[in-house]
Amino acid sequence: MELIQQLINGVSLGSIYALIALGYTMVYGIVKLINFAHGDVFMVGSFVGFYSITVLDLSFVPALLIAMSVCALFGVLIERIAYKPLRNATRIAALITAIGVSLLIEYGFIYVRGAQPEAYPNDVLPTDKFDIFGVSVNSQSILIFGVAVVLMIILQIIVHKTKIGKAMRAVSFDADAAKLMGINVNNTISATFAIGSALAGAAGVIFGIYYIKIEPLMGVLPGLKAFVAAVLGGIGIIPGAMVGGLLLGVIEALVSAAGYSLWRDAVAFVVLILILIFMPQGLFGKNKKEKV
Amino acid sequence: MKKKKLAGAFLSLTLAAGMLAGCGGSGSSDKSSGDGDTIKIGVNLELSGGVASYGQSIAEGLELATEEINKEGIDGKKIKLIKVDNKSEASEATSGAIKLTSQDKVAAIVGAATSTNSIAQVQIAQDNKVPVISPSGTSPEITFSKDKLNDYIFRTSFIDPFQGTVAANFATSEIKAKSAAIYIDSASDYSKGLAAAFKEQFEKNGGKIVAEEAYIAKDTDFRSTLTRLKSAKPDFIFLPGYYEEAGLIVKQARETGLDVPFMGGDGWDSPKLVEIAGAKALNNTFITNHYSSGDPDEKIQNFVSAFKAKYKDKSPDAFNALGYDTGYFLADAIKRAGSADPTKIKEALEKTKNLQLVTGTFTLDEKHNPIKSATILEFKEGKQVFNTKINP
Numbered sequence: 001m002e003l004i005q006q007l008i009n010g011v012s013l014g015s016i017y018a019l020i021a022l023g024y025t026m027v028y029g030i031v032k033l034i035n036f037a038h039g040d041v042f043m044v045g046s047f048v049g050f051y052s053i054t055v056l057d058l059s060f061v062p063a064l065l066i067a068m069s070v071c072a073l074f075g076v077l078i079e080r081i082a083y084k085p086l087r088n089a090t091r092i093a094a095l096i097t098a099i100g101v102s103l104l105i106e107y108g109f110i111y112v113r114g115a116q117p118e119a120y121p122n123d124v125l126p127t128d129k130f131d132i133f134g135v136s137v138n139s140q141s142i143l144i145f146g147v148a149v150v151l152m153i154i155l156q157i158i159v160h161k162t163k164i165g166k167a168m169r170a171v172s173f174d175a176d177a178a179k180l181m182g183i184n185v186n187n188t189i190s191a192t193f194a195i196g197s198a199l200a201g202a203a204g205v206i207f208g209i210y211y212i213k214i215e216p217l218m219g220v221l222p223g224l225k226a227f228v229a230a231v232l233g234g235i236g237i238i239p240g241a242m243v244g245g246l247l248l249g250v251i252e253a254l255v256s257a258a259g260y261s262l263w264r265d266a267v268a269f270v271v272l273i274l275i276l277i278f279m280p281q282g283l284f285g286k287n288k289k290e291k292v
Numbered sequence: 293m294k295k296k297k298l299a300g301a302f303l304s305l306t307l308a309a310g311m312l313a314g315c316g317g318s319g320s321s322d323k324s325s326g327d328g329d330t331i332k333i334g335v336n337l338e339l340s341g342g343v344a345s346y347g348q349s350i351a352e353g354l355e356l357a358t359e360e361i362n363k364e365g366i367d368g369k370k371i372k373l374i375k376v377d378n379k380s381e382a383s384e385a386t387s388g389a390i391k392l393t394s395q396d397k398v399a400a401i402v403g404a405a406t407s408t409n410s411i412a413q414v415q416i417a418q419d420n421k422v423p424v425i426s427p428s429g430t431s432p433e434i435t436f437s438k439d440k441l442n443d444y445i446f447r448t449s450f451i452d453p454f455q456g457t458v459a460a461n462f463a464t465s466e467i468k469a470k471s472a473a474i475y476i477d478s479a480s481d482y483s484k485g486l487a488a489a490f491k492e493q494f495e496k497n498g499g500k501i502v503a504e505e506a507y508i509a510k511d512t513d514f515r516s517t518l519t520r521l522k523s524a525k526p527d528f529i530f531l532p533g534y535y536e537e538a539g540l541i542v543k544q545a546r547e548t549g550l551d552v553p554f555m556g557g558d559g560w561d562s563p564k565l566v567e568i569a570g571a572k573a574l575n576n577t578f579i580t581n582h583y584s585s586g587d588p589d590e591k592i593q594n595f596v597s598a599f600k601a602k603y604k605d606k607s608p609d610a611f612n613a614l615g616y617d618t619g620y621f622l623a624d625a626i627k628r629a630g631s632a633d634p635t636k637i638k639e640a641l642e643k644t645k646n647l648q649l650v651t652g653t654f655t656l657d658e659k660h661n662p663i664k665s666a667t668i669l670e671f672k673e674g675k676q677v678f679n680t681k682i683n684p
Contacts (some may be wrong), residue, residue: 122570136548140547213512256516257520
């Protein structure tokens with residue numbers, strides 16, 4: 001029974017990683033850039049959700065939508081200001097810029113509102129507890145998992161069934177050829193940033209509701225772990241990010257369950273190192289059909 | 293460069309001042325600590341800066357005590373407080389102590405609020421032979437460091453490990469717990485100190501520690517570890533961390549179905565705790581603290597009403613109470629010493645026995661730590677309610 005309980009714990013945590021990892025992977029797929037500011041978009045989403053709920057007095061769904069829209073805009077803004085001028089620069093220049101943007105957002109945010117943590121109200125979602133065969137499941141974790149799954153399905157539909165999705169796949173496959181075919185590459189890249197950031201924003205709100213405490217540096221560690229998840233699944237591959245996120249969450253839960261909770265963060269990064277040594281293309285790496 | 297030079301100049305000045313003070317203080321400190329009918333007491337507190345709220349609260353309590361003591365006076369003499377603001381910085385606390393001992397020639401110093409700033413005064417006080425009482429510094433290092441007693445240094449508060457001992461006694465005698473789990477913040481000496489004392493006392497009481505787990509400050513997900521703790525089936529969980537993580541842990545524990553009592557130390561004492569954990573999850577949790585304004589004890593209620601009368605209906609917190617007690621602790625010693633000579637005051641302070649104060653009846657042990665009761669508070673629907681007092 002304890003094992004099942006631990007798996008549930010792991011899946012809840014993993015669905016948050018997966019949502020953030022999707023943004024990493026999509027951006028990497030299309031511009032070959034590790035967007036290190038992505039974890040901070042997640043943080044901004046969490047705060048936007050918090051203020052929507054407390055100041056504007058909104059319920060969960062509108063707050064989620066507002067956070068996603070604000071983050072989408074924010075993501076596009078970051079892309080246009082910081083990354084677009086560097087599109088033809090070396091990859092290391094873009095990477096360092098991404099780290100700079102990340103620090104700018106974190107400490108700019110602290111400068112504006114201070115570093116003190118904030119607590120999400122406890123009653124945003126009902127917190128009923130079910131006991132199923134001795135396993136206690138929280139209604140919040142079910143809802144959170146549900147929201148994550150719904151968002152991932154919507155993403156799959158966008159990527160595979162819409163025109164913009166087709167454009168994204170085309171640009172990711174070969175940007176120059178796509179341009180020759182009349183696809184607006186700049187807009188497609190912006191759309192990718194918008195969608196990825198919106199997912200990070202959603203993850204931020206979910207995180208706030210599930211873990212209550214939010215603060216300006218909260219994006220750093222989940223951001224890095226989501227990056228590990230994206231690499232684990234095979235960076236650039238959407239289903240890989242989902243599976244990688246869930247898997248990482250479960251691994252972390254099992255490490256704690258075995259009594260090594262202090263090693264949990266270390267294990268996440270050991271996974272990264274092992275994957276890079278033995279399977280640099282990630283779990284889904286061989287199947288290159290679904291790059292975005 | 294300019295900054296470095298300035299800092300260097302400042303350092304050398306401080307050092308020079310320290311040496312001068314050291315020379316002057318050793319021989320001729322007696323007669324000067326008060327003239328005729330006043331006794332000068334230095335106050336070296338965090339009146340501004342990061343932890344200003346602690347220092348200000350202590351000053352309020354101390355001023356109230358001084359006012360009351362001066363109504364009768366000590367053998368006809370009145371206490372005069374000379375305040376120095378250490379700006380919540382250790383270097384300022386050191387220079388404050390230098391000023392108070394060499395320039396003002398005080399009979400004793402009250403301060404500072406935090407352990408670090410209290411430790412910053414130790415050397416100056418020892419060199420000048422002026423007693424220092426730290427109202428709320430809880431680190432054992434203040435009075436006893438490097439296997440040596442700092443014989444001029446005293447404190448009003450209990451020390452960190454003591455809270456662990458009290459929690460263990462409470463778990464055994466009031467909760468009737470036979471088994472307990474410990475969940476500590478592995479990055480905090482405070483947390484480790486409390487946990488070690490808890491474990492020692494709980495096992496001495498015949499209890500069994502069934503699980504020991506740790507987290508690192510700033511963690512947010514504790515569910516996996518809590519699930520593990522749940523399967524160990526403890527009667528009681530000791531969680532000596534700070535309020536940010538403690539709040540999250542208690543909330544997640546209740547969601548995991550871990551409904552046993554939790555207990556922490558004064559690190560839980562913040563309104564943010566209730567915001568994070570939620571009032572419902574905090575039911576059946578306890579903390580040790582210095583005192584409670586809801587304690588029905590007559591002495592405490594007299595203090596609470598006197599304090600409210602002076603400070604516009606403000607309910608006194610633990611720091612107010614410690615500041616107040618420090619005033620009486622010192623006054624009692626000066627009275628018994630029969631003089632304002634710092635060394636005689638120090639000797640009298642050491643002999644303090646069964647002194648009835650607001651934060652407990654206390655006797656000093658050989659390490660200059662007061663042996664006194666701690667108050668247990670229980671959270672009921674998000675409010676701290678006085679539960680009981682536990683004697684060491």
